[in-house]
Amino acid sequence: MDAHPPPDPPTWYHHRGGAVTLGPPLEGLHHARFAVVGGGLAGLSTALSLAERGAGAETVLLEAVRVGHGASGRNGGMISAGFTRGLDRLVARLGRDRARTLFALSREGVALVRRRIRAHAIACDPVDGVAELSWFDDARDLRAYVDLLRDFGHPAEFWPRERVRELWRSPRYFDAVFDPEGFHMDPLAYARGCARAAAAAGVRLFEASPVRRLVREAGRWRLELPRGRVYADTVILAPGAHGPLPHPALARATLGVVSYVAVTVPAADRLARTVVAPHAAFDDRMATGYFRPLPDGRLLWGGHVTLFERRDRRRIARLVRRDLARVFPDLADLPFDFVWAGAMPFCRHKMPVVRPLDDGLWVATGFGGHGLNTTAMAGELVAAALRDGDDRFRALDPFGLPPVLDGLGRLAAQLHYWAFRLHDAVRGLFV
Ligand SMILES: Cc1cc2nc3c(=O)[nH]c(=O)nc-3n(C[C@H](O)[C@H](O)[C@H](O)COP(=O)(O)OP(=O)(O)OC[C@H]3O[C@@H](n4cnc5c(N)ncnc54)[C@H](O)[C@@H]3O)c2cc1C
Numbered sequence: 001m002d003a004h005p006p007p008d009p010p011t012w013y014h015h016r017g018g019a020v021t022l023g024p025p026l027e028g029l030h031h032a033r034f035a036v037v038g039g040g041l042a043g044l045s046t047a048l049s050l051a052e053r054g055a056g057a058e059t060v061l062l063e064a065v066r067v068g069h070g071a072s073g074r075n076g077g078m079i080s081a082g083f084t085r086g087l088d089r090l091v092a093r094l095g096r097d098r099a100r101t102l103f104a105l106s107r108e109g110v111a112l113v114r115r116r117i118r119a120h121a122i123a124c125d126p127v128d129g130v131a132e133l134s135w136f137d138d139a140r141d142l143r144a145y146v147d148l149l150r151d152f153g154h155p156a157e158f159w160p161r162e163r164v165r166e167l168w169r170s171p172r173y174f175d176a177v178f179d180p181e182g183f184h185m186d187p188l189a190y191a192r193g194c195a196r197a198a199a200a201a202g203v204r205l206f207e208a209s210p211v212r213r214l215v216r217e218a219g220r221w222r223l224e225l226p227r228g229r230v231y232a233d234t235v236i237l238a239p240g241a242h243g244p245l246p247h248p249a250l251a252r253a254t255l256g257v258v259s260y261v262a263v264t265v266p267a268a269d270r271l272a273r274t275v276v277a278p279h280a281a282f283d284d285r286m287a288t289g290y291f292r293p294l295p296d297g298r299l300l301w302g303g304h305v306t307l308f309e310r311r312d313r314r315r316i317a318r319l320v321r322r323d324l325a326r327v328f329p330d331l332a333d334l335p336f337d338f339v340w341a342g343a344m345p346f347c348r349h350k351m352p353v354v355r356p357l358d359d360g361l362w363v364a365t366g367f368g369g370h371g372l373n374t375t376a377m378a379g380e381l382v383a384a385a386l387r388d389g390d391d392r393f394r395a396l397d398p399f400g401l402p403p404v405l406d407g408l409g410r411l412a413a414q415l416h417y418w419a420f421r422l423h424d425a426v427r428g429l430f431v
Helices: 012-017 041-058 087-094 096-119 139-151 161-167 187-200 248-253 268-274 313-327 371-388 392-396 406-430
Strands: 028-037 059-062 127-133 157-159 176-184 204-206 213-217 220-225 228-237 255-264 280-283 289-293 299-306 336-346 353-358 361-365
Touching (some): 012 336, 028 041, 041 059, 041 187, 041 371, 059 187, 059 228, 096 176, 096 187, 096 371, 127 161, 139 157, 139 176, 187 204, 248 353, 248 361, 289 313, 313 336, 353 371, 353 392, 361 371
Parallel strands (some): 028 228, 127 280, 228 361
Antiparallel strands (some): 127 176, 220 228, 255 299, 280 289, 289 299, 353 361
């Protein structure tokens, strides 16, 4: 990995943004107060939150490949409040008050990303509004969900099916929940913007710098890399699911769940007749599908969760096209220019894990398919704890790092996902 870092993933984002180097490989001996491992949005947000608290010059960020190489530079680009674990399941587990606290933190994550885009003039094409389109003919259920969101202070709107079908011309969708605070953007451009902002605030950022080992030595951490070492008082692990997980507790508890994305050729005129709204949208099946129009007239389409990644691009394209054809048959013949896969870090409870693991060792992971807001939230929680003694991260205490037993856990999770798909199919028949 170090001598020949892998090429950039074949995403529309990388094609558009081009190859960018944001830091040299780490060489020699370095000392830092804080060492952040991982240049995805969890690591970048943590470094930026530390820098915003005056610790930029005391922080080192180590990325195994390049900034945004993992899920953060490959995702659907939709940001909204909430977590991978549904709000109803959060309330069921924690009760209304504690769920409200966590939901508010996730919402602050959305606001923080907005603020950073503005403050650092990050050119990532934000477009307001995210719609959750219902796959099921069950307006009552959806209205109850809107009521819950509104009770939690969120300005969610119920959109009836007539309006939905004006904006997205598909017979598949019924009513919708519209989130006016959510938005969509180019996540790689945002990640790179965060990296530049962190570097400008003094953070020493190294790419092509995989951390191979962590060793506790005389009250500090020694991070071993192929061509150098870092001694740090505090280490924050934010490795997602794309790299070698540098701690056994993390490796035991993290599942890399794979999802696929495809981007069509530019076809603004045809899109305008079918995908009328500019907003990003996803459906409410447990195994969701999502899409959004891109600024150059293409359609981004994503979905299809799996534990066993396919490598053959043509097969991935066939899977994605099948989903697209079910929803928008008129667009099913559009060729794809870009097809890719990405892996997101999941823990069993589908909640982020933001906590100390050991003396001076923190972890920020488990963001699942809802990472654009929760990584910003996590960075803020970690930095506030380390710099200000803030203990808001404790709101996530009920969700630890339960092991997933890799081989068996992977199979169990895949069965779980198939069960979800079956559940969706049956619900679609009987609601
Ligand atoms: C296809 C897809 C679509 C998605 N769509 C959305 C969406 O629309 N909205 C949303 O909110 N979320 C979405 N997500 C989820 C979101 O992208 C992730 O939850 C989030 O990006 C995770 O960020 P991260 O920093 O934890 O991980 P990553 O972005 O994977 O970053 C981890 C980084 O750490 C580096 N690393 C790992 N190990 C080491 C090491 N030992 N030393 C140094 N560096 C290391 C890796 O190279 C990587 O760059 C999607 C995810 C995928 C895969």
